[in-house]
Amino acid sequence: MGFFQLPICYKGSLCCQLFLFFICLLIFQHVTAQQTQPSSLLEFAKEPVSEQPGLFDPIDISPALIPKYQYPIEPLPPMYPIFPTRYEPILSGKCPVNFSNSELSIILDKTAADCSAPLAPLVGNVICCPQFSSLIHIFQGFFTNNTDQLVLPDTVADHCFSDIMSVLAGRAANSTLPTLCSIKSSNFTGGSCPVKDVSTFEKTVNTSKLLEACSTIDQLKECCRPICQPAIMNAALQISGRQMMFNDNENVVGEMNHTDYLHDCKGVVYSYISKKLSFEAADTAFRILSACKVNKVCPLTFKEPSEVISACQNVAAPSPSCCNSLHTYIAWLQKQMLITNKQAIICATLFGSMLRKGGVLTNVYELCDVDLNDFSLPAYGLPEGCLLRSLPANVISDNSSGISFTCDLSENVAAPWPSSSSITSVSLCAPEMSLPALPTSQTFKNIGCNSSGMGFLVLIFFIFPLQCIVVLKRF
Missing domain, CATH: 1.20.5 (Single alpha-helices involved in coiled-coils or other helix-helix interfaces)
Structure with a gap:
């Protein structure tokens, strides 16, 4: 024992x-x-960080960190796409353009990446369609580069447009771009614009002033204190023959902005700019102009928030029923698309004005912890919405790392609650603009990208909350 x-x-x-x-x-x-x-x-x-990053450096998240689900229990989120295979397109042979031209090929590759098949509907308003529109303008100038013309002949416009779509589809772009972006082959022809040649254009327009205004655009100033935009509009008015009418009657301007001939003449002006600038300079200019346009409106579709109004109409303190109803509605909005930080401000203000009109006078955004990024689609691996920056952005695509884009996490702040139910527009330009306050230590309630198996990212984003490079891996 x-x-x-x-x-x-x-x-x-x-x-x-x-x-x-x-x-x-x-x-x-x-x-x-x-x-x-x-x-x-x-x-x-x-590992990807070669030196100690500063506060304003992006955070590189390796694709290998994104969880691999060999046998998913439920369908994967839309931000986790299956990549289509690239292939050699079959061209009509009736468009006299060398699509293998190095400069043109770069723009085609960039457009195909920005409009990749699975992502195009989600980034169409902010990334894809602005780049596709820029490609159309640049191609129009490229086609007419060695001629006195600024437009494509009607006989080849359809063939060239079809070939462009074939090339883009062969490079894994979405095949529904013409419908998604409301662009068609007639955009090449100048339509009803009376001036379609370089000689007449240069006799009618002060081209040196036009190119000076649009050759180098300040992307931080153009949207609020425009220089290139009025120069393009003035040139379009001049070649349309309506400049005298514009000077005589200011009330005509509202009607003229919606007419086909003014739209067609603006296309001719873009073509002239494309002929005179390098591909890169023209693409940069056109993308900045598109950013100014898309950031002025909320692209989301709203349904009547009757359930939210009913649950939140008389609350003065946090209410589970009100907050649940509000979050359910916003979750429905969030599934639509990725939007920019400026668009989120407009969307939040617009939705808030709908609630105020229905009788919800209390700031339920504050009561229910609603942030700006709650209005944008979450990227895979992120529990909150991914707000894109208001400046022009592109999707990065390569065979090894998949696709990536930048989320602006600096806008992880409370959504603005409107002071009135009759708000029709929101100014985002100084001194008129009024952005939400930056988050304090108490308001970092959902900071970071915390999800199952990725809790370590909370620390990383808390230290560097300004940007996040989201990478979607091809498996």
């Missing part, structure tokens, strides 16, 4: 020290086994 008895260990004895050592070893192994995966992921997340 005494053989099986545990030895008596006295304090300070070798036996006692060995016994405590083995107990500590077992505890250490147990804790290490639980912490190994998050720790290794944290170190892996730091």
Whole structure:
């Protein structure tokens, strides 16, 4: 019996020290086994950073960090696409353009990436359609580069447009771009614009002033203190023959902005700019002009928020029924598309004005912790919406890392509650603009990208909350 008895260990004895050592070893192994995966992921997340980043540097998240679901229990989110295969397109042979031209090919590649098949409907308003429109303008100038014309002949416009779509589809772009972006082959022809050649254009328009205004655009000033936009409009009015009417009657301007001939003449002006600028300069200019346009309106579709109004009409303090109803409605909005930070301000203000009109006078955004990024689609791996920056952005695509784009996490702030139910427009230009206050330590309630298996990202985004590079891996 005494053989099986545990030895008596006295304090300070070798036996006692060995016994405590083995107990500590077992505890250490147990804790290490639980912490190994998050720790290794944290170190892996730091690998792409070659030097200590500053506060305004983007955070590179390796595609390998995105969880791989071999047998998903439920369908994967829309931001986790299956990439179509690239293929060599079949061209009509009736469009006299060398699509393998290096400069043209770069713009085609960029457009195909921005309008990739699975993502185009989600980024169409902000990224895809502005780039597709820019491609159309640049191609029009490229086609007429060695001629005195500014438009494509009717006989080849359809063929060239069809070939462009074939090339883009062959590079994995969405095949529904003409419908998605409301662009058709007639955009190439100048339509009803009376001036379609360079000679007449240069006799009618002060081209040096036009090119000076649009060659180098300040993307931070153009949207609020425009220089290029009025120059393009003035040139379009001049070649349309309506400049005198514009000077005589200011009330005509509202009607003229909606007529086909003015739209067609603006297309001719874009073509002239494309002929005179490099592909890169023209694309940059056109994208900035598009950014100014899309950031003025909310692209989301709203349904009548009757349930939210009913649940929130008389609340003065946080209410579970009100907040649940509000979050359910916003979750429906959030599924529509990715939007920019400026669009989110407009969308939040517009929705708030709808609630105020229905009788909800309390700031339910504050009561229910509604942020700006709640109005934009979440990127895969992010629990909150991904707000795109208001400046022109592009999707980055390559065969090894998949596709990526930048989320602006600096707008993780409370959604603005309108002061009136009759708000029709929101100014985002100084000194008129009034942005929400920056978050304090108490308002960082949902900071970071916390999801199952990715909790380590909370620390990373708390330290660098300004930008986040979201990478979608091709598996």
